[in-house]
Amino acid sequence: LVMAGAIDIGAVTPTTTYTDRGSVAVADKTFNNFDKKGRGANVSMQQVLNESLNTGMIFVEQRMGKEHFREYMVSRYKLGEKTGIDLPGEVNGSVSSLKENNDVNFAAASFGQGIATSPINIVRGFAALANGGTIVTPHVATAVVESNGYVQELEYPHSTTAVLKPETISTMTTMLTRVVDDGYKRGLKHYSVAAKTGTAQIARPDGAGYYTDRNLHSLIGYFPASKPRFVLYLFNVYPKGALFAIQTLGDPFFGMIEFLGTYYDIAPDR
Numbered sequence: 567l568v569m570a571g572a573i574d575i576g577a578v579t580p581t582t583t584y585t586d587r588g589s590v591a592v593a594d595k596t597f598n599n600f601d602k603k604g605r606g607a608n609v610s611m612q613q614v615l616n617e618s619l620n621t622g623m624i625f626v627e628q629r630m631g632k633e634h635f636r637e638y639m640v641s642r643y644k645l646g647e648k649t650g651i652d653l654p655g656e657v658n659g660s661v662s663s664l665k666e667n668n669d670v671n672f673a674a675a676s677f678g679q680g681i682a683t684s685p686i687n688i689v690r691g692f693a694a695l696a697n698g699g700t701i702v703t704p705h706v707a708t709a710v711v712e713s714n715g716y717v718q719e720l721e722y723p724h725s726t727t728a729v730l731k732p733e734t735i736s737t738m739t740t741m742l743t744r745v746v747d748d749g750y751k752r753g754l755k756h757y758s759v760a761a762k763t764g765t766a767q768i769a770r771p772d773g774a775g776y777y778t779d780r781n782l783h784s785l786i787g788y789f790p791a792s793k794p795r796f797v798l799y800l801f802n803v804y805p806k807g808a809l810f811a812i813q814t815l816g817d818p819f820f821g822m823i824e825f826l827g828t829y830y831d832i833a834p835d836r
Contacts, residue, residue, distance in 0.1 A: 567638070567639070567643055567691050567692065568623060568626055568627065568630075568635070568638070568639070568676055568677075569611065569614075569615060569623075569626060569738065569741070570638075570695060570730055570734055570735075570738045571630060571634065571635070571637075571638030571639070571642070571730075572626045572627075572629060572630045573734050573737055573738065574638070574730050574731055574734040575630065575634055577626070577629040577630045577631075577634070578611050578626055578629055579611065579737075580610065580611050580612045580737060580740075580741055581610055581611070581612070582610065582611050582629075583607075583608045583609055583610050583611075584609055584621075584622065584625045585606070585607045585608075585609070586599070586604045586605040586606060586609045586619060586621050586622060587604040587621070588601075588602055588603045588604030588605075588621065589602065589604075589621065590621045590624050590625075590673075592624065592669050592670050592673040593668075593669050593670050594670075595670045595673070597620055597621065597624060597673055597674070598620065598621075599619050599620050599621055600618065600620065600765065604621075605617070605619065609622060611626070611741075612741055612744060614626070615741055615742070615744075615745050615749070615762065616744070616745050616748060616749030617749065618677075618763065618764075618765065620676075620677045623676040623677040624673045624676050624677070626676060627672055627673060627675070627676035628673075632664075632667050632672055635664070635672055635675070635676075636664050638729075639661060639664060639675065639681075640661050640664060642701070642729040642730075643690075643691040643694070643701065643729065644687070644690075644691075644701060645659050645661055645681065645683045645687055645691060646658060646659040646660065646661035646662075646683070647659065647687075649684075649686050649687055649690050649703060649704055650703040650704075651686055651703070651704045651705065651706065652705050652706055652707065653706060656684070656686075657684065659681070659682055659683035659684060659687055660681060660682040660683070661675075661681045661682075661683075663675065663680045663681060664681065678764065678766055679766065679767070679776075685799060685801065686704055688786065688799060689704070689786070689797055689799050690702065690704055692786050692788070692797060692799070693788070693797045694729055694730060694735075695730070695735055695738050695739065695742075695760070695788065696739075696760075696788035696794035696797055697794070698728065698732070698735065699728035699729055699730035699731070699732065699734070699735055700724075700725050700726070700727065700728055700729070701725060701727075701729055702724065702725055703722060703723075703725070705720070705722055707720055708720055738760075739760045739791050739792075742760035742761060742762055742787070742791070743758050743759065743760045743791045745760075745761065745762055746759045746760070746761050746787070750763070750812050750816065752812070752816055752820055754820060754823065754824065754836075755836065756827065756834035756835075756836050757789050757790045757791075757823060757824075757827055757832075757834060757835060757836060758789065758790055758791035758792055758835050758836055759787050759788075759789045759790075759791055759820070759823060760787055760788055760789070760791040760794075761785060761786060761787025761788075761819070762785075762786060762787065763783070763784065763785045763810065763811035763812050763815070764782070764783070764784040764785070764786075764801075764811060765781055765782075765783055765784075765809070765810055765811045766781060766782045766784075767780070767781060767782075768780040768781065768782055768803070768804065780804045781804065781805065781809075782801060782802070782803055782804070783801060783802040783805050783808075783810075783811035783814050783815055784799070784800065784801040784802070784811055784815070785798075785799075785800050785801075785811050785812070785815040785816070785819045786798065786799040786800075787819070789823050789827075790832065790833075790834070790835040791835070792835040793835065795826075795830070795832055796823075796826055798819060798822060798823065800815045800818060800819055801815075802814050802815060
């Protein structure tokens with residue numbers, strides 16, 4: 567979502583490059599890649615996504631600028647708001663760290679730390695890449711059947727305000743498909759899939775930073791990438807025995823795609 571915002575305003579393109587030294591200093595903090603290794607000069611934005619480079623996302627955020635970054639994360643994607651889904655107990659996300667012009671907060675948020683949101687909010691934001699750029703209100707029902715057999719159809723207003731340009735969506739879909747095909751080596755024979763993993767540290771409940779030995783794995787994507795029908799989001803709290811999300815979630819994720827493709831008789835796009 568951050569990369570999409572940067573591409574949308576022309577701050578970067580898939581071929582924009584930077585020098586990755588493995589870490590970057592922002593104010594009084596040092597941020598590292600997950601392996602603390604640098605990839606050297608001429609690292610493209612495509613490679614940033616392929617390898618989940620934190621230094622690259624900080625580069626993207628800095629090229630965007632704080633105002634644009636805040637606009638996309640908070641105002642356009644609405645990560646701090648409730649989605650309005652028709653289920654009880656939904657809570658707001660936490661993006662208060664972006665209210666102040668603190669360089670460290672924005673750098674951390676560029677790769678997903680220091681802010682918090684719900685899974686359904688992540689799905690809604692990512693779905694904008696699959697539905698033409700619109701932030702929608704998710705729902706779990708289309709009708710209510712009364713005990714007497716009466717069917718009450720539920721009608722919902724549809725948003726028509728696009729938060730991303732069509733060319734941005736096309737570019738991001740191509741980039742995310744390359745992440746699957748080239749980065750993860752998990753491309754499917756009959757369907758193009760646009761997806762991205764996340765491997766994040768888990769925050770301590772006492773607020774004293776993050777656990778050093780506990781991660782949250784996630785994998786989100788849509789397919790067929792050329793004409794999306796489904797968005798899938800899987801996540802795993804504190805998985806053991808594997809470091810990367812593609813190791814723990816790759817098989818169930820792509821297995822579900824193949825099942826859905828067969829069950830709904832979705833035409834292949836490859």
